Amino acid sequence: MTPCPAFSRTPTALIKRSSLAASLLALLLAGQPLGFAATAGQTIQRAFEAMAATESETEFDASVTRMVALGNAAMPELTRRLVAAKDDGTRTQITYVLARIAAQAKIRRQAVAAPQALFDTIGKLLLEPRELLLEANLANLAAMLPAHPVELTPGLLALLERSHNAGMRATTTVAIGRQGEGALALVQQALLGTGNDRFAGDLALVFDGRVLPKAVQARLQALLQSTNDEARRNAARTLERAGKTDGLLEAALRDLAAARSEVEFSVAAGKVKKHTDASPRVALALAQAYPRAHRAEERLAVIDALAATGAPGKSQIVNIIEAADDPAEIRHLGIVANSRLKDDPRLPQAYIAILKRTDNERASDAAMFNLVMTHENGRRQVRAMLDDPAVDGTLRQRLQLARDLFPTRKN
Helix, strand or coil: CCCCCCCCCCCCCCCCCCCHHHHHHHHHHHCCCCCCCCHHHHHHHHHHHHHHHHCCCHHHHHHHHHCCHHHHHHHHHHHHHHCCCHHHHHHHHHHHHHHHHHHHHHHHHCCCCCCCCHHHHHHEEEEECCCHHHHHHHHHHHHHCHHHHHHHHHHHHHHHHHCCCHHHHHHHHHHHHHHHHHHHHHHHHHHHHHHCCHHHHHHHEEEEEECCCCCHHHHHHHHHHCCCHHHHHHHHHHHHHHCCCCCCHHHHCCCCCCCCCCCHHHHHHHHHHCCCCCHHHHHHHHHHHHHCCHHHHHHHHHHHHHHCCCCHHHHHHHEEEEEEEECHHHHHHHHHHHHHHCCCCCCCCCHHHHHHHCCCCHHHHHHHHHHHHCCCHHHHHHHHCCCCHHHHCHHHHHHHHHHCCCCCCCC
């Protein structure tokens, strides 16, 4: 399905013709109140007639702009036309103009004066599946118009439940949230009554930042066990914002295992770090996830989470360092490990283990640099190994070079 544009704070209505999208913002900003000798109804009638008769995008835009310039004066006539419309194509054009008027009012921080019939009609239209553009326009309108939870929330919930378009869902979720406290009883009823985890996860966002009723909290905590990754993350976000931490570690571990992108991986590792119980189980899960980290950001996130997981995590860091043979990876590991395991005698031992086994000179150089950065901890271990006559060959040469690289001690 073609993705539906969504908004975060200032929604923008979808348009009847996709090729007009590039000019939307410019037209919104350019639309200025104009003086007309004709009534609002006559201006709107002529504009729709011109839109129907033209193949020119410029003329189409000009007709829309004339209606948008009427502002609130256009709302009664456009509402009347929407109520009377018999097909979704006509409704799409009307709702596009209505959304343009509402968007312009938002930009100018002006109130939108909409007839009650507009809210009633939008609510009814939302209840049944429509063309994608019309559904998007309706959701955008519901988000931009003054809150009318009784009229709009049932239809918005129906749209959110049936839609699988990510942009549509984001727009609709925001629209539901903007219906205010008056919508929460209906949202709670839908959340507790659905077995659709995807839908429940979207509804979890409506409660984000709000006090959670006990029943809602219990439903969201159950959602932390969901196999739907997005639903699980949404529930965890809302619970965490409400100060409810039960189950968040398990959800974070699930997120880490399911992460598909670098960003998801780093975020999940950060959540594990935040909620870790410092157990060997968590340390093992992080260590098992580490091979999927290929960039510095993800590697550092996992090592940071391991360091926060106490003794079990630090042991896993040592194991990871000892097994490393990629020069860039070794450098990345040193960034976090040398600060988090600063006085741990196992850290220089891990770098020395690399020097002992690797045939990669660049890996050896990276390990030697990290070893020198352990300062006195590493210096002592290098000196002790050089005093051992059993240490010879390449390892002795590398240790001698490392010894010479340590900063000169001040008396």
